[in-house]
Amino acid sequence: MSLDALPLREDLRGSVPYGAPQLDVAVRLNTNESSYDLPEPVALAVVEAVAREVRHLNRYPDREFTVLREELARYLGHDLATEQLWAANGSNEVLLQVLQAFGGPGRTALGFTPAYSMHPIITATTSTAWVDGRRGAASGDFDLDADDVARQVRDTDPDVVFLCSPNNPTGTALPLEVVRAAYEASGHAMVVVDEAYAEFARAGTPSALTLLPGRPRLVVTRTMSKAFAFAGARVGYLAGDPAVCDALRLVRLPYHLSSLTQAAAVAALRQAPVLLGTVAAIRAQRDRIVAALPGLGVQPVPSDANFVLFGGLADAAATWRDLLEHGVLVRDVGLPGYLRVTAGTPDETTAFLTALAATLEESR
Missing domain, CATH: 3.40.640.10 (Type I PLP-dependent aspartate aminotransferase-like (Major domain))
Structure with missing residues (x-):
């Protein structure tokens, strides 16, 4: 039986379940989780x-x-x-x-x-x-x-x-x-x-x-x-x-x-003081991303969160796919020309910036 055959509420027909891609990739920076395990x-x-x-x-x-x-x-x-x-x-x-x-x-x-x-x-x-x-x-x-x-x-x-x-x-x-x-x-x-x-x-x-x-x-x-x-x-x-x-x-x-x-x-x-000890490290990677992106020709939105929205992309969906091919998963939030990346560990930030630079160079 298909969903359409069930007596679903009419206002829910055609709706799509919420869910970000859960893919097995080396660098997963799409859902704003902490990249750090519990201490x-x-x-x-x-x-x-x-x-x-x-x-x-x-x-x-x-x-x-x-x-x-x-x-x-x-x-x-x-x-x-x-x-x-x-x-x-x-x-x-x-x-x-x-x-x-x-x-x-x-x-x-x-x-x-x-x-x-x-x-x-x-x-x-x-x-x-x-x-x-x-x-x-x-x-x-x-x-x-x-x-x-x-x-x-x-x-x-x-x-x-x-x-x-x-x-x-x-x-x-x-x-x-x-x-x-x-x-x-x-x-x-x-x-x-x-x-x-x-x-x-x-x-x-x-x-x-x-x-x-x-x-x-x-x-x-x-x-x-x-x-x-x-x-x-x-x-x-x-x-x-x-x-x-x-x-x-x-x-x-x-x-x-x-x-x-x-x-x-x-x-x-x-254990809040121990857990929140990683917040400063995540902020540092967020600020590192914000500082680095203009040099790659894209524009970040100044952030107070653990992620960065960046725009100026000719084709955000294509950039998302290209980053994924480089083993880096970010979030396409549906804004034309924009993608969002979670601030992770220093190594993850390096991997993201390296992959983005390569992706943008390839697209040119």
Whole structure:
């Protein structure tokens, strides 16, 4: 039987599943994972924590994942209370729960593309209408202007607004006035600031966490997949008003975070200084890529994330294929003339730059 023969929801017909290519190549720099394995002390701490839970798997996990929320509040700081933290199986599930609670049929979400491609996909799964906002209307590039964002929020009157800082795929961080403008332009919309790459931001880049006091409709989402090198564990979280967490309790599945997930995440958070030790090394490779690309005749977008978007390519799809033939996998994000590369190890950066130089020379 084909998919078309099943009684699928009409709004899902013709949709394509999300997924970046998972190819066995020497240099894999397409999904913004950390190229660094967990440090040995962290790996041992996680294994020991999980081992302690295994004998108790006959019991359901702590439904409120209290210890994990305590550790997340401690890690984030900003005087956040445990009641203001929520976690799920990756930040994608957090976003799904937000849309289940505040979106749905007859409601609208506004995002400013290009941004994280899962935002409209998750929105669609909840039968929430998606509106593509304009990016760079004032400057002609990928930036967001506070006045223009406020105007679009007023014109659209959405129920949920998505902002991404640092933005994926551009890597650019948002000024806080953009977040304030979006929040103030609507008296009822939930404003979601996706800060999945916040730990990689350049010095002095502010977090929307500073705006939470007095703004109960503002939430900030984070992940342990990137800076914590914990992508395989699937742990994401948000900070917001305690009432937001109460709303998410209405839509979460029972015991949605397993005992093993909770134990692994708590162990990793308690090893945060060790895990985050690689962030500076990744930033250095990101900045190395940004500095090197103009010499190859392509233009990078200055980045506050662990990746670099670069443009000026005559045929991005062909360049992607040529890089793959050289054993380097990057991401075609669907922007004409642009590709995105994750900042990896020094050797991976060298391999990427060497392959790109060869590819561009061959194309000439």
